Amino acid sequence: MQARLAGLVCAAIFAVCACASLQPEQTGNRLIGSPESSVRDTFGAPSERYRLANGATRWIYSRQPLGFYVYAADFDAGGKLTGFRQMLTENEIYKAQVGVWTKRDIEERFGKPRDPIQYYPLMKREAWSYRLYRDGYLPAHFSCYFDDSGVLQQTMIIVDPLGGGGHGRVR
Structure with a gap:
């Protein structure tokens, strides 16, 4: 028993x-x-x-x-x-306010980036990348670009044509 x-x-x-x-x-x-x-x-x-x-x-x-x-x-x-x-949904991502949000705002919503952080010296931008599914099933990358003072300057979602095998690169 x-x-x-x-x-x-x-x-x-x-x-x-x-x-x-x-x-x-x-x-x-x-x-x-x-x-x-x-x-x-x-x-x-x-x-x-x-x-x-x-x-x-x-x-x-x-x-x-x-x-x-x-x-x-x-x-x-x-x-x-x-x-x-x-949090990694298009609805949440589109709330990001360019010119207003900082690295802290992005961290509070999506966590610290786990992919390597990239820096583009000609643009003077630091890039963070997160993997997500776009439209519910397409592997993609959400990238955030910050200026040297840590303010969000650009975001983009790029569908990964390789199905996520190349994560960590901003394209």
């Missing part, structure tokens, strides 16, 4: 872990209202943590550089989860 109960407990734990890794947004959204400890128990330690201007906290779960996803878990001032979403 105890062996069967232990087996059922193990199966339940496995199912919860599988859901968290296979459907992170759905799993995260079911946790809305839960404390930080529940999110950490479900998804593990975040890649990064940021204190946002509105007093909220954002945890970043990055699957970069080889993955195509970056998830954000947002918590209110009391430490309760208020939102969980995939």
